[in-house]
Amino acid sequence: MIQVDVSAVIPVFNDRESLERAIPQSLAVLEGITERFELIVAEDGSTDGSAELVREWEERDPRVRLFHSDERLGRGKALNRAFSSARGAIVCYYDVDLATDMRHLPELIDAIRQGADAATGSRLMKGSDVTRTAERDIASRGYNALVRLALKSRLHDHQCGFKAFRKESLMQLLPKIQAEHWFWDTEVLVQAQRAGYTVREFPVRWRPGRGTTVKPRDVWEMGSDIVRLWRRLHVEKS
Numbered sequence: 001m002i003q004v005d006v007s008a009v010i011p012v013f014n015d016r017e018s019l020e021r022a023i024p025q026s027l028a029v030l031e032g033i034t035e036r037f038e039l040i041v042a043e044d045g046s047t048d049g050s051a052e053l054v055r056e057w058e059e060r061d062p063r064v065r066l067f068h069s070d071e072r073l074g075r076g077k078a079l080n081r082a083f084s085s086a087r088g089a090i091v092c093y094y095d096v097d098l099a100t101d102m103r104h105l106p107e108l109i110d111a112i113r114q115g116a117d118a119a120t121g122s123r124l125m126k127g128s129d130v131t132r133t134a135e136r137d138i139a140s141r142g143y144n145a146l147v148r149l150a151l152k153s154r155l156h157d158h159q160c161g162f163k164a165f166r167k168e169s170l171m172q173l174l175p176k177i178q179a180e181h182w183f184w185d186t187e188v189l190v191q192a193q194r195a196g197y198t199v200r201e202f203p204v205r206w207r208p209g210r211g212t213t214v215k216p217r218d219v220w221e222m223g224s225d226i227v228r229l230w231r232r233l234h235v236e237k238s
Contacts, residue, residue: 006030006037006109007088007167011078012096013043016050018209022096023057023064029102033109040065042082045072076184080174083167092164097209100162104204108164117169117197120155120189121162121204128203143222150230151190155201158186159222162204169197178232183225190229 008030012019023039030037041054043066054066067082083091090112094100100121111119123130124144130137140159147153163185170188173195179187192199 004036004038004087005034005089007040007083007086007091008037008105009040009042009079009082009086009091009093010096011042011044011075011082011093012046012050013072013075014046014048014050015096016046016048016053018096018098019050019053022098023054025098025102027061027063029105033106038063038065038087040067040082040086042067042078043069044075044078045069074180075182076177076180076187079184080177083165083170084174086167089167090164091167091170093161094163095161095209099206099209100160101205101207104162104202107202108162111200111202112164112166115198116200117166118189118192119164119200119202120157121160121206122155122157122201123160123204123206124156125201125203129205131207146223146226147186147190150226151186151233153190153193155189155193155199157201158189160204160206161185163188169195173197179225179229181221183222183229186222186225187229194233 008026010022026039030039043051043054051066051068054064057064058066069078079093090109092108104121108119108121122128124141144156144158147158173188173191176191177184177187189199
């Protein structure tokens with residue numbers, strides 16, 4: 001089996017249109033980072049032909065791999081499954097709408113190569129270039145402030161879907177992570193800091209995709225997840 005340096009994962013649920021752009025652009029950027037990579041599409045119970053599109057790519061490019069689920073797993077479970085089977089020493093993921101500018105992918109991977117256990121893009125650090133509504137910006141800042149206060153995180157932006165990990169380090173964290181959906185992004189960074197891992201955060205250029213699958217109930221649920229994780233960590237600590 002050919003050695004893989006980098007495994008890139010794209011989680012997707014019913015977003016074939018974005019996937020049509022994300023796959024070729026991902027391959028082009030990854031080719032500039034390393035010759036030894038794989039692109040995993042963690043397709044989570046889609047019904048819009050997303051899986052069929054990835055299968056077509058698999059047939060003509062062995063670097064593309066489909067991880068399909070007949071039933072919806074949730075973002076967190078889909079990522080866990082993909083990362084556990086990834087062959088790269090460095091694993092990363094980013095959103096299928098490519099909201100974070102892909103020019104930052106080399107920087108994300110280099111952060112791990114230079115010794116970090118985890119790296120994440122940030123829409124809230126000085127130097128970030130972000131376009132979104134005032135309502136979403138206020139909600140994001142409030143959410144992240146609560147995470148820093150309640151969960152003792154030192155980071156600015158926990159939910160940016162643009163992260164990388166040293167796979168060996170991530171595998172030590174996954175058994176501790178219980179989030180099955182959107183809160184996975186936050187919990188993995190909180191648990192990484194608690195484990196004493198080196199986490200690098202850097203500003204990115206970010207533009208909203210054509211749509212979002214985050215719904216109001218997801219925001220409420222993530223707030224509840226902060227409370228649940230605080231309780232769990234508090235019990236562990238005591």
